[in-house]
Amino acid sequence: MAATGMGQQWVLVEMVQAFYEAPAYHLILEGILILWIIRLLFSKTYKLQERSDLTPKEKEELIEEWQPEPLVSPVPKDHPALNYNVVSGPPTHIISVNGKECINFASFNFLGLLDNEKVKSAAQASLKKYGVGTCGPRGFYGTFDVHLELEERLAKFMRTEEAIIYSYGFATIASAIPAYSKRGDIVFVDEAACFAIQKGLQASRSNIKLFKHNDMADLERLLKEQETEDQKNPRKARVTRRFIVVEGLYMNTGDVCPLPELIKLKYKYKVRIFLEESLSFGVLGEHGRGITEHFGINIDDIDLISANMENSLASIGGFCCGRSFIIDHQRLSGQGYCFSASLPPLLAAAAIEALNIMEDNPDIFQTLRAKCERIHKALQGISGLKVVGESFSPALHLQLEKSCGSREDDVKLLRRVVDYCMNSGIALTQACYLEKEEKCLPPPSIRVVITVEQTEQELDKAASLLKEAAQSVLN
């Protein structure tokens, strides 16, 4: 103990001695170092960020500063949509556009039922009995006996179990899709699908896969891709519903979907098919039942068919038909069905009468087809314009053979063709699109609509006039 005590003492003495002997600058340096260490020990090792909370004053300033965009951007006065055609009187076979009398090649009145006396008197009788509006949605006393009758008649006409009617054509498919397809489900859709389908898909928030227009190989590629995806995650695959959505006759291109191939793919990959038939219902097939009849396909192979009653039936509204297992679901889940006022009874009565006429005169569809083919042939070979669409499509498109560079110029050019025809007594219109909203914007086109009321002379006149117009405007 004493020895170690001695040793420690000795070290201490030596330290003190060393302290005295050390040079002053050394001591000063060490002193500074020690102070530095102390400072480092006690100061914060990092700087806290300045507090980010805004003071009430700053908040007020921010609120004061904020300038929103105007609610709407100004529309140039010469925008074509602001200088729209005004039709005086009914838009029937002979139409008065902007005060000029023309033959109508623009309204989708395929069967000429718009001014049919029988249809009108059915509507009149209904007006007398029910008045105009229904004053309620279907659930709350908005279901009229006429609605039930129309649903039954449509189901019978289409040879399906059940039909459901909507009060607006656009809302039909746009409500039907999200009734079944939910978030996480997969929808394979043709890229040329019309806007109502696009909106329905958007509302469904499903996973959307676009395939090239009418390209079954491309669709199969996507289906195969999905199949391999499913094998990776079979649990998820068991609850992921999948649908193919196509149109019978495409509104935007005028051609038909290859339904037989689609059916094959349906059973091969177990995908349901939803078919939009607004153009083909009351047009294609021996009895006007649409694309299924056209191809001779069992209608039960299609899961859901939707169409509007605004074209062939010349009324307002739309319907879906199919098996009860599928259709009935929309009565609680179709938003446009549940939450909207029902169809005015007079419009339903008109649709019923139109169905009667279609059933009584099945040759009307043959007549329409013959007329379509006639003008389709007559329109071939116009220099500068090409015909797009099937020969039997009652709405076909004339597109520019060669674009002049910008869409705007193309539209203007076509507009001149339309005006030329209008001046000579043929009413035509360009197909209108919301350019920024469309998923795959079709090229600008003039839409030629064929109805049974147009005589052969009128069809020929329209064709030759278009030829003339193209010559004078495009060349």
Added chain:
Amino acid sequence: MANPSAVCNGHLHHHHQKQNNLLKSGICKKNGITKGMKKNGVSNGTLYKKTFIEHFEQAPMYVAVLTFLGFGVGTVFGYLRDFMRAWGLEKRNIATEREEQKDFVPLYQDFENFYTRNLYMRIRDNWNRPICSVPGPQFDLMERVTDDYNWTFRFTGRTIKNVINMGSYNYLGFAETDVNALKTVTIELQKYGTGVCSTRQEMGTLDKHVEIEKLVAKFLGVEDAMVFGMGFATNSMNIPALVGKGCLILSDELNHTSLVLGARLSGATIRIFKHNNMQSLENLLRDAIIYGQPRSHRAWRKIIILVEGIYSMEGSIVRLPEIVSLKKKYKAYLYLDEAHSIGAVGATGRGVVEYFGMSPDDVDVLMGTFTKSFGAAGGYLAGKKELVDFLRTHSHSAVYATSMCPAVAEQIIRAMKCLMGLDGTTQGLQRVRQLGRNTRYFRRRLHEMGFIIYGNDDSPVVPLLLYMPGKIGAFARRMLEKNIGVVVVGFPATPITESRARFCVSAAHTREMLDTVLNALDELGDFLRLKYSRYSKSSHPELYEETSHELED
């Protein structure tokens, strides 16, 4: 507790001393279940020109407990019957998948339809009742029976005549078949037929549409208007044209599905504020402007507030003066859906804007439908010329949807002319006044009887709270036995505990009809024990004498 309406200003002074005790501020009806009457009786000196009284009385606690119990029992039996169906002990009535498609991914998950299958199905006969006459103050119902507990219905071929219609939105009684009234409609129907077969931008703008749009703009006192063929689509197809990515939508929690769908389709960010709660709205507005968009923190491009004039399930009227002052303060835009209020409120039927004595310029986008007060179909959007010009070019409806049926347009024109007095009579004005009288009378009597009814004293939409799921069916069936057609609503259209019946008062209802309904309600209210209110006393001492009522519990 801070009163929500104190946001923009002012002091509240309650006119009636008596009222003061009962007045509990706050619209939020979720807190304090045991609290009694809750009202917003705000007479705000600066913003409101008249007393603004809304009722949202809370049910007693035992009611809430019994309601949940009711749902619980229903659910247990539902599971039991599902179990029995699965084991083949009970017949499966539900439509099934085709044999060929049995191996497809099921279209519906079992649990999705549990509620429909087991609870809704029990009382399904109270909805979709088909009618076979004009939906006027009285209508004829097609009698239907079921042989399999509501899975299917069979029509007996008989009609139940002259049922008093308390369900249709026929506020001004324009759903009528009077030959003289419909004269012009008949003529136009003969002239135009039913369809249009084209869209507005292609070949579907008829002279009739030009005429109606001018008239609507004049009626509303705005620069221009545009009409659409369907009320629902007016919202869902036009909101996306007005707002988009980088914009903020502030939407009332009880907004109609069409507004919600439109908002969703627009791609804008959506934030929800509490129903008619100005504090909640202002907080959202402030935060939105101060903090900008989430993640990117850029400033919002624009902020739009979506509200309805009268809420169809609550019967409440939007607090428009406060909303307008908020939107001005924060430079937001206001989209007002007057589906239920146009024609139904305001001294001359110009909707909530007139009701509050405000200018149509205070609202950026005026929307409304023709289905209700006008007895037609379709909807309109109105406002500044720039707005309507923009819609003519950008509305989804103008480009892709068939335009309005001209005969329907004529019905709207004639009803509107009648309201404006352009037909040379004061009939329109009388209808508006009659509706006001009927509404106040009906609501006052229900209050007196001790029912809990929601909403504003001036709102022709009158929800009467039933609460318990079992009472929904019982109420509607017994009312039908008394020849009265009512609308009942339950989950999911309302919160789960707040099932209700909803009456729509019409100018076409005579005092006798209303008395018949009221007497039936009085009787049924006792039988089903629906008189939950503990404050059956008048909230308007000036309207009728004070009598002491026993407070029910």
